[in-house]
Amino acid sequence: MTSKPTFRDEIANLLYASQGSPTNACIQCGTCSGTCPVANYMDQTPRRLIGMINANLKEDVLDCNTYWFCASCYHCTVRCPADIDIAGVMYAIKRYSIWNKTYREDLVGPRFSEAFMKTVIRSGRSYEPLLAPTYMFHFGPKEFFNEAVNASKMMLKGRIPVLPPRIKRLDNFKNMVKKIIPLGENS
Amino acid sequence: MNDTKSPPEIEEKVGVYVCHCGTNISKVVDVEDVAKWAESNPHVAVSRDYKFMCSSLGQELIEQDIKEKGLTKIVVASCSPHMHEGTFRAATEKGGLNPFMFEMANIREHDSWTTDDREAATQKAKALINGSIERVIHHQPLEQIPVSINPSTLIVGAGIAGITAALELANGGNHVYLVEKQPSIGGHMAQLDKTFPTLDCSACILTPKMVDVSQHPNITLLTWSEVEKMDGYMGNFQVTVRKKARYVVEDTCTGCGICIEKCPFKVIDTEFEVGMGERKVIYRPFPQAVPKYPVIDAANCVYFLKGKCKACQKFCPTEPNSIDFEQQDEILKLEVGNIILATGYQLFDVKRIPQYGYGKLENVFTSLEFERMVNAAGPTEGKILLRDKESEPESVLIVHCVGSRDENYHKYCSKVCCMYSLKFGHLVHERIPDATVYNCYIDMRTPGKGYEEFYDRLLQEGTNFIRGKVAEITDSPRTPEEEGKLIVQVEDTLIGRQRRIPVDMVILSPAIEAQPDSKEVSQLFKMGCDFEGFFIERHPKLDPVATMTEGVFIAGACQGPKDIPDTVAQGAAAASRVASLISRGTVMMEPVRASIDTENCSGCRICNNLCPYNAIEFVEEEGYSQVITALCQGCGTCVAACPSGVITGAHFTNEQLFSQIEGLLWDVQELEPVPAGKEE
Numbered sequence: 001m002t003s004k005p006t007f008r009d010e011i012a013n014l015l016y017a018s019q020g021s022p023t024n025a026c027i028q029c030g031t032c033s034g035t036c037p038v039a040n041y042m043d044q045t046p047r048r049l050i051g052m053i054n055a056n057l058k059e060d061v062l063d064c065n066t067y068w069f070c071a072s073c074y075h076c077t078v079r080c081p082a083d084i085d086i087a088g089v090m091y092a093i094k095r096y097s098i099w100n101k102t103y104r105e106d107l108v109g110p111r112f113s114e115a116f117m118k119t120v121i122r123s124g125r126s127y128e129p130l131l132a133p134t135y136m137f138h139f140g141p142k143e144f145f146n147e148a149v150n151a152s153k154m155m156l157k158g159r160i161p162v163l164p165p166r167i168k169r170l171d172n173f174k175n176m177v178k179k180i181i182p183l184g185e186n187s
Numbered sequence: 188m189n190d191t192k193s194p195p196e197i198e199e200k201v202g203v204y205v206c207h208c209g210t211n212i213s214k215v216v217d218v219e220d221v222a223k224w225a226e227s228n229p230h231v232a233v234s235r236d237y238k239f240m241c242s243s244l245g246q247e248l249i250e251q252d253i254k255e256k257g258l259t260k261i262v263v264a265s266c267s268p269h270m271h272e273g274t275f276r277a278a279t280e281k282g283g284l285n286p287f288m289f290e291m292a293n294i295r296e297h298d299s300w301t302t303d304d305r306e307a308a309t310q311k312a313k314a315l316i317n318g319s320i321e322r323v324i325h326h327q328p329l330e331q332i333p334v335s336i337n338p339s340t341l342i343v344g345a346g347i348a349g350i351t352a353a354l355e356l357a358n359g360g361n362h363v364y365l366v367e368k369q370p371s372i373g374g375h376m377a378q379l380d381k382t383f384p385t386l387d388c389s390a391c392i393l394t395p396k397m398v399d400v401s402q403h404p405n406i407t408l409l410t411w412s413e414v415e416k417m418d419g420y421m422g423n424f425q426v427t428v429r430k431k432a433r434y435v436v437e438d439t440c441t442g443c444g445i446c447i448e449k450c451p452f453k454v455i456d457t458e459f460e461v462g463m464g465e466r467k468v469i470y471r472p473f474p475q476a477v478p479k480y481p482v483i484d485a486a487n488c489v490y491f492l493k494g495k496c497k498a499c500q501k502f503c504p505t506e507p508n509s510i511d512f513e514q515q516d517e518i519l520k521l522e523v524g525n526i527i528l529a530t531g532y533q534l535f536d537v538k539r540i541p542q543y544g545y546g547k548l549e550n551v552f553t554s555l556e557f558e559r560m561v562n563a564a565g566p567t568e569g570k571i572l573l574r575d576k577e578s579e580p581e582s583v584l585i586v587h588c589v590g591s592r593d594e595n596y597h598k599y600c601s602k603v604c605c606m607y608s609l610k611f612g613h614l615v616h617e618r619i620p621d622a623t624v625y626n627c628y629i630d631m632r633t634p635g636k637g638y639e640e641f642y643d644r645l646l647q648e649g650t651n652f653i654r655g656k657v658a659e660i661t662d663s664p665r666t667p668e669e670e671g672k673l674i675v676q677v678e679d680t681l682i683g684r685q686r687r688i689p690v691d692m693v694i695l696s697p698a699i700e701a702q703p704d705s706k707e708v709s710q711l712f713k714m715g716c717d718f719e720g721f722f723i724e725r726h727p728k729l730d731p732v733a734t735m736t737e738g739v740f741i742a743g744a745c746q747g748p749k750d751i752p753d754t755v756a757q758g759a760a761a762a763s764r765v766a767s768l769i770s771r772g773t774v775m776m777e778p779v780r781a782s783i784d785t786e787n788c789s790g791c792r793i794c795n796n797l798c799p800y801n802a803i804e805f806v807e808e809e810g811y812s813q814v815i816t817a818l819c820q821g822c823g824t825c826v827a828a829c830p831s832g833v834i835t836g837a838h839f840t841n842e843q844l845f846s847q848i849e850g851l852l853w854d855v856q857e858l859e860p861v862p863a864g865k866e867e
Contacts, residue, residue: 028629029588030658032678033658034677034678035658081594
């Protein structure tokens with residue numbers, strides 16, 4: 001009886017805990033894409049991405065850069081007339097693509113996300129001097145050098161801490177994260 | 188079964204009829220089994236199943252069985268009593284029984300439509316029918332109560348819906364009280380310029396009707412008035428109306444307008460001109476206003492504020508003087524038979540959507556502001572001008588669905604915005620031929636006679652249609668072309684790209700909303716309104732102008748967003764419903780009424796205040812309460828509340844209801860009864 005869930009259902013399931021409607025409530029009005037500050041850099045606008053999810057075009061959805069370019073400003077979510085948490089949808093696809101290892105190698109998004117999560121899980125806080133090199137190396141020495149110069153300037157002005165910050169009861173935090181993240185053992 | 192119950196005194200012969208309703212019931216309920224099973228009930232003389240009980244053959248079956256088999260009570264198991272109770276009561280009566288010897292079991296809405304489980308549905312059908320059989324045995328013959336209909340009608344709201352209804356009724360020779368809270372009749376239609384799709388001038392088609400109202404001998408026009416109270420019931424309502432002080436004596440005023448001319452003070456007209464123009468403190472909303480008498484805006488009048496001026500009084504040429512600063516509100520008591528509510532709508536407050544910038548960006552207009560602007564009698568004499576009232580826009584963008592089709596504001600489609608936005612496009616093309624016009628829409632909705640053709644006309648005229656809901660409107664430029672313009676950011680969803688469109692003027696098409704006081708109004712008239720504030724009709728398809736309160740009807744946009752043709756149709760429909768009641772003269776009301784056994788009444792008076800219809804009076808000398816049958820609506824509140832249990836609701840007696848409950852629970856009889864006094 002139970003058939004395999006469609007891609008649309010899978011994404012809807014990932015959104016079950018978030019506020020608002022699943023993607024099939026979309027009326028394709030374009031408010032999200034009209035609002036989006038980075039829409040021009042995406043190869044599919046958020047509206048089209050939702051249309052593609054609803055059409056179960058799984059490969060095309062996972063293949064585009066839209067969700068990695070989302071800046072999480074939540075303008076689309078606030079303004080959506082169909083009450084869809086679009087920024088939440090973007091996160092859902094990010095999680096989906098990381099878990100299924102279907103993300104594009106040339107994008108900075110997945111590497112950054114992974115590095116960020118690792119840093120946070122390790123020390124309980126984000127720490128830029130450790131975070132940046134882990135993914136910046138991947139984009140060649142020139143990029144890395146530029147970033148390093150920037151970082152040094154910021155460190156001199158006290159905008160970046162020299163020593164990594166720590167939180168109390170780090171073990172408890174790590175145990176919590178293991179429970180929350182389904183693939184927590186791997187990351 | 189049911190052997191524990193003592194049989195009633197007279198031998199009852201019940202006829203049970205189980206309807207297939209095509210396959211609506213029979214596809215889930217095993218109707219044949221149910222009919223056969225019902226036969227085993229000792230009271231049942233005949234039990235049949237039939238394809239369509241409501242057909243004339245089905246009804247004849249009941250009549251025949253009553254005559255031939257001597258049935259005394261009838262049970263039909265079919266749809267909701269809402270649908271066919273009347274049909275089967277009539278058949279019962281035709282067979283020679285009192286119509287109240289009938290009971291209906293709802294095995295469609297309450298059973299077959301709710302499930303696919305055949306076994307459970309059949310079981311439930313049996314329970315419902317058994318309950319009805321046990322109930323009908325205790326039914327008493329009742330006579331319907333005749334109620335005479337007062338031929339006068341109250342119509343609340345004198346927009347196009349109210350005006351149409353009033354004229355229809357008045358032309359048929361019936362008296363109408365037309366109550367309007369504004370100083371003039373006409374409603375929103377008086378503010379509009381052209382009407383889509385034919386582009387005839389709104390005022391030109393409305394004002395003849397307004398004049399007809401003012402001259403009609405059968406219409407009592409009460410403008411600047413509001414209904415405060417409604418009592419009574421269908422056919423005999425008592426309505427209290429407050430006629431606010433105009434400070435102008437209508438008997439002597441000739442409407443010459445000298446007072447308006449001479450009044451030295453002006454204020455911004457936020458009502459009729461929606462803030463686009465000014466008016467005097469003593470004013471007439473617009474030149475063709477009906478009635479012609481002006482009204483003094485006491486909140487702004489210098490005489491009322493400082494005790495000086497009286498210019499209007501000094502210059503009034505009538506004898507005696509028509510300006511009366513001492514005038515007080517008048518309370519009128521009206522007796523009417525029916526009421527039509529045509530209270531109209533208001534527009535959504537576009538400031539609630541901050542990203543559209545209304546109020547901050549000066550060249551963002553609302554649709555009603557634009558209507559006033561393009562109106563030849565309006566503040567700019569029909570010229571399309573920016574807020575500076577000098578320069579003409581070179582480009583105009585119209586935003587659809589402002590507050591409509593939006594979970595954050597109103598979920599519904601406001602129905603008319605697409606069409607009037609198209610009309611705006613046409614008017615811009617007509618008045619400023621070189622202007623560029625954009626329409627930003629989500630879906631173009633043009634269902635109506637000549638509407639799609641009008642859309643086509645706009646496509647031909649060269650309007651730019653962009654399919655996309657506008658995301659935001661800003662005045663901060665990114666490129667030199669955007670300098671000094673309003674920039675509309677929107678995704679053109681048909682090409683899948685974000686666009687920034689620099690324009691001079693933006694018009695927002697706001698949602699149509701229920702009046703802000705619609706909830707209070709619905710309570711005042713004892714009928715319902717939905718969550719959005721629109722009044723609820725009796726049936727969405729088959730009874731769109733009646734309400735759940737007998738004698739109260741609704742018409743126009745107070746029931747939901749609609750355009751002028753639909754509004755006029757509803758106004759006329761409501762009038763015809765009222766006219767048919769008036770020409771009948773008396774209508775028969777359900778005899779479902781409460782009665783008090785005065786012998787046993789303790790005189791506690793608990794029921795007196797609980798009655799929502801004030802239908803119970805206390806007889807001081809005798810020390811008991813009694814029901815005024817004419818006022819009682821049979822709601823049953825007093826029956827439930829009476830601590831001595833001496834109030835009975837006809838057709839809902841304790842005996843009837845308890846028998847029905849026992850009948851419903853026929854298959855749970857094996858359970859051990861809880862001994863009295865041992866309940867938890």
